[in-house]
Amino acid sequence: MDDDEAIARALQAQEMQAAQALQSQLTVSDQSAAFDERLKSCIQTALRCEDRTLQERALAVMPLAQLRAEARDNATLAVRLGGDAAEQAPAEEDLLAKGLLVWFKRDFFTWVDTLPCGLCGAASTSNAGMGQPTSDDLAGGAARVELHQCRQPGCRGAVTRFPRYNDPGRLLQQGCRRGRCGEWANAFLLCCRAAGLTARYVTDWSDHVWTEYYSHRHRRWIHLDSCEASYDQPLLYEQGWAKAQSYVVAVGAWGAVDVTARYTANWRETKQRRRLVDERWLGRRLDALTTGVRAAWPPLKRLVWLGRDAEERVELLRKQGREPPSPAELAALPGRQTGSLEWRQQRGETGAAAAPPASTSAPAAAGRATSYRLAGDARGQLPDVFAAAGRIAGGACRAAGHNETQEVVERLFDGRTATKWLDFDGGGRGGSTWLEYRLTTDLPAAVVGAYELVSANDSPERDPAAWRLEGVTQADFEQGRVDQWTLLDQRSGVCFPGRHIPLAFSLPAPSPPCRRLRLAISATSDPAAANSCQLACWNLYGADGATSTPGQALQRLREALAGPGCDPAAVGLLGRLLANVQRAPQEAKFRKVRSVKVQALLASAPLAEALLRHVGFRPLIVPAHEPGAGLGPGVPAGEDVCLALAPEASGAELKRVAEVLALLPP
Helix, strand or coil: CHHHHHHHHHHHHHHHHHHHHHHHHCCCCHHHHHHHHHHHHHHHHHHHCCCHHHHHHHHHHCCHHHHHHHHHHHHHHHHHHCHHHHHHCCCHHHHHHHHHHHHHHHHHCEECCCCCCCCCCCCCEEEEEEECCCHHHHHCCCCCEEEEEECCHHHCCCEEEEECCCCHHHHCCCCCCEECHHHHHHHHHHHHHHCCCCEEEEEECCCEEEEEEEECCCCEEEEEECCCCEECCCCHHHHHCCCCCCCEEEEECCEEEECHHHHCCCHHHHHHCCCCCCHHHHHHHHHHHHHHHCCCCCHHHHHHHHHHHHHHHHHHHHHHCCCCCCHHHHHCCCCCCCCCHHHHHHHCCCCCCCCCCCCCCCHHHHHHCCCCEECCCCECCECHHHHHCCECCCCEEEECCCECCCECHHHHHCCECCCCEEECCCCCCCCCEEEEEECCCCCCCECEEEEEEECCCCCHHHCEEEEEEEEEEHHHHHCCCCCCCEEEEEECCCCCCCCCCEEEEECCCCCCCEEEEEEEEEEECCCCCCCCEEECEEEEEECCCCCCCCCHHHHHHHHHHHCCCCCHHHHHHHHHHHHHHHHCCCCHHHHEEEHHHHHHHHCCHHHHHHHHHHHCEEEEEEECCCCCCCCCCCCCCCEEEEEEECCCCCCHHHHHHHHHHHHCCC
């Protein structure tokens, strides 16, 4: 042991001497000196995130236990899905990185163009130049302070200060979790390191910063941009934002690397722009910085990282000769999304094209399909009335594509009309996309009797207009034919009459038991204008033993009405509700009712079955507009559960209304 320690100390001393000798040999020109200062500043920024005290502060504000649990659940999900999915199980580390990205963008940090007025709260402020930093600003690393002046007449030009903090610890504090890409990258790197990810800071000399982490499963560094919630899209800036790259350098506790080749598909053109410093000088300088940060490492750790360095060098050399991006790759690379349109236009980062090209068929998009994710619709995650209505739940979902982080595929199954899924590859002439819902092997196969689609909040041209509902049957799945899709339903020429409107579709006959269900969308409402496809909800309803035989629900209602068990007030409420629909079938207001207003009706099993299962009133979660809403179990404050009777093209729902009304007392 003593001999090993002596050897380690000798090796460390030799490396330090070599680094010092190399440093003394470097002749730095005036231009190189500025480049060198920027390198040193970047590595200091990255190394601050290695501070254990700062990491503990980050852990105190991060929902890390929840993020790890979600990553663990989704890592094991592939095994639970069985078949082909079990062979594609993602690593928990990679899922944690994705979860951090979504949480940071959606729930934690805020983008700033200009701050709202600190006096009146108005958002219409303008940049009024720079201010003098205070001692407190400087303590938080804010050597620059922007001044934002209010435009409202009543404020008389009140000025709000915006210190540009560089200290990641300060950026974790309440009121400081905001900024532009510099603040985002600093704070996100600290969160990644606190979560245990091997992460580093990446600087683009054309004015942007982001993060990379080392994936042990994939044995490579993966791009993470917290501002855009972009995962493993290194060509986003050049091909999506239309930026002209020159130098991109990654720095951290593992060293410093020129990673420009990872972020360009046009290495020859990029190389022509690299005129700031001599290439040999840059290589030697980065090697010296790497040697410096690794000087105290034990020999085994250095050996491991020498192997990873070699793998990365090979990867970057291959990137220099890469082929141009395919249309499918370009479709997933939009212009910059963060910041106001005016600000992005000033920077020239709105993208090379107004809309990404669309794929020609659903299977063609499979190469960029999302991974399976838990749909978040299991019992306990939605109000009980969803299960009472026979909604199929507890599965996993994926899509041909979606728009991180808000408009993701899971939003289709959260029951909410105010959220949505969106796929930029699903619009345009010839555009198509698909959605899949898959049951885990610990759940029974689903027998589908009906389904419901809810239009999203805006852009009617993006509404689906033609699709196929397909399923992989339990029999095919058990025989290993996991991709044998059977047609269950087909629609075309569908038009949603408005926003947040549900449309219902009954199958001609209940489907065979299915383990996978797919909605293959082949056209949008206006392909010439649609740059994407979107939906608020895709709700699937089972045809279980309670309702699969026509007349059973009506028979149970008839028996209940003949006995003493039905509350007369609840029966009367059901009659008035259905009579209103029958009297004015086109009036949307008669087709929706708050669930709290029919609690007595829902408490009676035969009445609830008649309303939910036979007639087809379905639950949806909607924004609350009245005090006291959102108090039901499973419904957050600010939301409410309503029951809605979606129209069907055949008018079958009105026939079912009449059947129930015929049994009720006048």
